[in-house]
Amino acid sequence: MPNSFASIENSLSNRSSVSLARASLFKFLGLLAGVFVLASGSLVYLANDLDHTEQVESAFYTKKAVQSLEKSVRATVKDYAFWGETYKYLHVQVDPDWAYVRQNLGPSLYPDFGFRGVFVVSDDNRTVYSVVEGKLSSVAAADWLKQSIAPILEKAREGEQAETPITAFIDIAGVPALVAAAAITPGTDPTVEADARPASVLIFVDFLDSAKLQVMGQDFGVDGLHVGTPEERDATYFLPLGENGAAGSLRWSPSRPGLRLLGVGLPLIGIAALLVCLMTWAILRRTTASALALDASYTSLHRSQDALAISEARFRDVVEAISDWVWEIDAQGRFTYLSDRFDDVTGLSRIAWIGAPIDDLLGTEPGSLTQWLSIPNRRQDISLQCRYIDSAGRERITRISARNMSDTGFRGTATDVTEEVEARRRIEFLSQHDALTGLPNRTRLQEFLDGKLKALPTPEQPLVMLCLDLDRFKPVNDLLGHAAGDLVLNEVSSCLAECVRHGDLVARVGGDEFVLILTDVSSQDEVEALCRRLIESVERPIEIDQQQVFVSASIGIAMAPNDACEAAELLRYADIALYEAKSAGRNTWRFYAGDMNTRIIERRRLENDLRFAIKDGQLRLHFQPRYRIADGRMVGAEALVRWQHPERGLIPPDTFIPIAEESGLILSLSNWVINTACDCASRWPQNLFVSVNLSPTEFKRGDLVERIQKALVDSAIDPARVELEVTESVMLEDATGALELMRTLKRLGVRIAMDDFGTGYSSLSYLRAFPFDGLKIDRSFLSRLDQSEDDRAIIQAIVGLGRALALTVTAEGIETAEQLSLLKTVSCDEGQGYFLSRPLDSDAFDALAGVGEIQKA
Structure with a gap:
């Protein structure tokens, strides 16, 4: 009997030990399950956040692309509409020879700017001039657009006094089209007098076809930009065109970084959970078999600790995959943790930066990073761009996202966005610079000139404008092709940039026309010496396809405040002086004088008289x-x-x-x-x-x-x-x-x-x-x-x-x-x-x- 009692006691003891072991193990398993669930939830949240951020950014760039197109078209129609010559030949009278044959407003607008339709609507709302896909036509604007243009004409004429063009998106046979319109005015031309009739309206039409949208998407980094179809009406990422999307909508295919992250992270977490389950099953069998031995309990405990360590290691691997690199700082702003990806992305030593202040590595324009992190009630989903110097000494840009860890510090991720920022800078650069030569364009010239004129130049320290036009350039294009002409323009641009000083400006404002702004010239002799140097530099032979090409230059000069104090007047006077230089035999320069304008007006009057004389039998x-x-x-x-x-x-x-x-x-x-x-x-x-x-x-x-x-x-x-x-x-x-x-x-x-x-x-x-x-x-x-x-x-x-x-x-x-x-x-x-x-x-x-x-x- 004692043996029986002892046996029963031992049996109960074994059962109690097994139950206790199982209970402990199940608690530990529940804890690990909670960890896996938390990790999975964090991963899903982060993936959704990444996808949402990408969708917001792609929508932003799509909107910027459309705004950039509208701005470009408005600037183009403004250049043509607010021009005295256009007013004279397409409002006062309609001269297709001037507009189309001489290509002042004709076939080149289609290949150069992509305008499918160019129309001039007279003061009585009749279409008096039409160019469709680069060919002269007689179709009315309303018939070609297949809708009434009265609202467009009304808005365009409302902007006549302020010389403000308007744009609108409309639907033409299922294709969105951008319509730009502006009232035709004499602009700043003093030789043209405005009449009392309502203004004629110049209309440009640009189709947003698949080719156009593909180029816009490539320029702004938006994938799959296209016109939305009825099947896509429920899409969450779209941009309506026109009022309430009357002209259709643009759709695109935003990238899914979060989906790719889930594709990598969830399998890893699943594998880790499966391994833990297998290990738990093995531990249970082991615990049941050796529940009577105290050392077996310790062994099971150690194995559980090893499994936990393996699980934590796998969890760290998942963390390494969810972003470029992960960081943690304490309440004093010092690094307490940096992921292994830190070494790969920055090229810096992770070990060396542990314990160092985060402000020593990352800098921001508003202030220090720790000050930004300490802002009360700061939104957790807002990121900040920071700069740092990598191991090669190059400045890099990273986007920081951070969350508060109660009172112990902050934890967050860092994503390298250097290429993205450089792409945006490139877009901004191209908006103010010539794509062929890299020189400033008309927009940048206007800004620079306005800024210098606001400084109020004096007769002793004038602001000097040189308007330079190439002589003998047209035969280069005609005989050797436009590629050779582009090479000549690039060579000339380099020569001009080398001849001016730092602080001066060289801009390309036309096909072979350049404008130079000089800010530190004290005498006319100094200007003439520069003109002589410019002409000698341009006249150097240029090697193209094993043959030498020669061009020369004519220069017109105007100075502020002696000649004018307004940018438009200064440009016009320099252009008049350039005309005088060309009339004097080219390859020379002329300073603007008051009688030049009189001679040009006289010549234009004589030209008009000659036009009449040919028709009137004189x-x-x-x-x-x-x-x-x-x-x-x-x-x-x-x-x-x-x-x-x-x-x-x-x-x-x-x-x-x-x-x-x-x-x-x-x-x-x-x-x-x-x-x-x-x-x-x-x-x-x-x-x-x-x-x-x-x-x-x-x-x-x-x-x-x-x-x-x-x-x-x-x-x-x-x-x-x-x-x-x-x-x-x-x-x-x-x-x-x-x-x-x-x-x-x-x-x-x-x-x-x-x-x-x-x-x-x-x-x-x-x-x-x-x-x-x-x-x-x-x-x-x-x-x-x-x-x-x-x-x-x-x-x-x-x-x-x-x-x-x-x-x-x-x-x-x-x-x-x-x-x-x-x-x-x-x-x-x-x-x-x-x-x-x-x-x-x-x-x-x-x-x-x-x-x-x-x-x-």
């Missing part, structure tokens, strides 16, 4: 007879245009021909001369021809052959009785194109002569390669016959050359009997000049043509 055609020198018989005449101005009287060609060439009126003027000359010559005797001068500009237009052919058909004149005179500059600019065009003209049956022979660079090579019928000796050789034996030899050589190439040689400017005698001696074919006959009007020449003998002036 032009007259005179004919200077040409005679065969051998027998004195008339062979033809050169047609010379004259302008009989109703107020100014007879204006010489050397005054209005350059104006016609610069303004584009030369084609209309030349058309009138060719048609009138052919019509007059058709009434002459069949043995007489008419000679007409062609401008080099006409060779750049593709309709020269059609114009000549039409004049021949309309007048019914024999093409062999028509001679076209061209100068050598035609071949210099585009020899291949000029040769092909001349061959086409020859197929019409007309004659071609080289004018002003002997004044060019390589006339002999052109005579051999081009289909010329004759050449004209420049009058400068005849004028010096009595002073230079060399000129006599040159004339004799030219006549011999013409005879060898079977060309008719004509001498211009015969003014004396001695000159005529010499030309007979060298057997020159034909001649013209005041000694033989002055230019005659049509009636006088008709009378002379019936005589046909040499008439001395």
